[in-house]
Amino acid sequence: MDPLPASLAQAETPAAVIDLDRMQHNISRMQQRMDALGVAFRPHAKTSKCIPVVQAQIAAGARGITVSTLKEAEHFFAAGIADILYAVGMVPGKLAQALALRRQGCDLKILCDSVASAEAIVACGAAHGEAFEVWIEIDSDGHRSGIRADEPALLQVARVLHEGGARLGGVMTHAGSSYDLDTPAALAAMAEQERAACVLAAQRLRAAGLPCPVVSVGSTPTALSASQLDGVTEVRAGVYVFFDLVMRNIGVCREQDIALSVLTTVIGHQPEKGWAIVDAGWMAMSRDRGTQKQKQDFGYGQVCDAAGQVLEGYTLVGANQEHGILARSGEPDRDIAARFPLGTVLRILPNHACATGAQFPAYRACRADGTTERWERVHGW
């Protein structure tokens, strides 16, 4: 059988492409900022779920990582990374898995924000002779989980842990509300609110004679907006490694900083409507419509040419499972079939890099010289 032309055979789409130059730039920018602010940096691996990406973050100066599932912890520990924060509240049913990791030598830190959880942790620790390292989650913005820094529950939980034989490792918070903001002033104020709440929690613990070595804060928007981090020992951030259109709308990156895109092929047209149909539907882009309520709605993603240059005004305006609908804003582009003929390869910048990456078993990591490598991701729980 004759080979098909290399250019066609190579275009396996959809694919999740990492632009390694952009990624490296994003990693350096964040690490330099953290160095300047005098804090350690613990990137959140949930964005990439990918060993070479995390290794690049560590090579740049990161100390330890954050994970969102115990499967990620197992995956990165097997790759030689031992200092891991599991940043989701611990429940009794997951203690056996956490214990197994610690027994294998993983320096796993777990999270707690209630007396019930603290009691389960110390009971398991006592039963198995294990001093779990526990960080207390602080609610700095009413966004989701955690104990408010001024609540009596903070000291209660800390005492249950401390007196029960757990190791109080510190306090941590995540100002997730920073995702709702889009001005430098509001972002700086949220970064200060996040810092102040976490530092206050640490002060209350220390004033009560309890240990609190670590004060950990962070989200990508606040990490890039804080003007000072007095009292903070480390910062966590995830999506900055790739960035995305949500972060562009928040104002902490430009479109040309976005390192993750979905490579796609034009598979058809509806010229009267000005549509090109592409093979990146929601299965590739994810259903994330994070820019829908922001200052600029990019639909299911911003269209770029195959080299990654933004094609202004062209977005994915709709998505089915394996079909994306590409159109121009404003008047329909009736020349769309000539502009993007059948088989044209394009790239789509995603709303939310964490969600889009998760749709793929692996990335295609692209170097500036055009060579690529397959980089696997962790999938599932």
Place this chain on the structure above:
Amino acid sequence: MDPLPASLAQAETPAAVIDLDRMQHNISRMQQRMDALGVAFRPHAKTSKCIPVVQAQIAAGARGITVSTLKEAEHFFAAGIADILYAVGMVPGKLAQALALRRQGCDLKILCDSVASAEAIVACGAAHGEAFEVWIEIDSDGHRSGIRADEPALLQVARVLHEGGARLGGVMTHAGSSYDLDTPAALAAMAEQERAACVLAAQRLRAAGLPCPVVSVGSTPTALSASQLDGVTEVRAGVYVFFDLVMRNIGVCREQDIALSVLTTVIGHQPEKGWAIVDAGWMAMSRDRGTQKQKQDFGYGQVCDAAGQVLEGYTLVGANQEHGILARSGEPDRDIAARFPLGTVLRILPNHACATGAQFPAYRACRADGTTERWERVHGW
């Protein structure tokens, strides 16, 4: 090390659970309907992407399957299923993969809706001595892809294929707009519109002396709403196998028919807000908010107890990557920590079964006797 209690150790969450009784009921209902309407049934494997699910559909009487990616085609062909429709428009870059499948004995049918695509198919066929079986995609509702049944392009495309040595297998359409409807009358009208358009296209081909053995229509809502299918030879549908909250709102199933749910654990509370935090965030549920614009918005999903009984009024009102926010509609449930204590296991019915299933590497298939089995899914492209 002492074992943890079995009930806790077993609760590995989040997990995608299939209720096999419900699934079998959904499969029988659809197959009986198709038998009564006198048409063959070709289920869409894109919903489950899972061999045992598809085998159950075939055991009930399905003839052949539909897939949304060539990777699915390879996966199901390797499991012994040869009659496969790849229901996404063919592009030059994917012909080598399609050709390889046919050379291995797969009875793969491919799709075409433009002269450009037809020309690429016949050129590849001629170069490799392969008579591809091609179905022409018909646009019956302006939803996405396809040629309208009355367009001159229909005969043009058919002639390029037929004269170029491809095998004209038939016409197919998918009335995706049926997802926007929610009354029996509107659904029946859309089913008739879908049928009439596809039959008209077949009649035009036959009148022009071109072969058109297959007339294939379908979507879950229209398949369950058609009153007659004269001239149609087969129907396709996907999500009916599990159903979901979107289908419930459209009116083609009840909540108690939904066979897919996400098993989740309560990991914390914010009692003042009436929130329980669970370990099913959008990574588990997907970002699909399909019920957002329907008659009842279920947020990120309807909460059920561990046995699958609906807990009226409780939904996931928010989702982060690994955190779901569970709340009651109306007044905050300030007793939520007592109602759903830390560690409580619940099930969440999804907005969209295709999207939620795709977040998991495998299902936990649950029999009525409580035994479960791990059923793998295809992931990626």
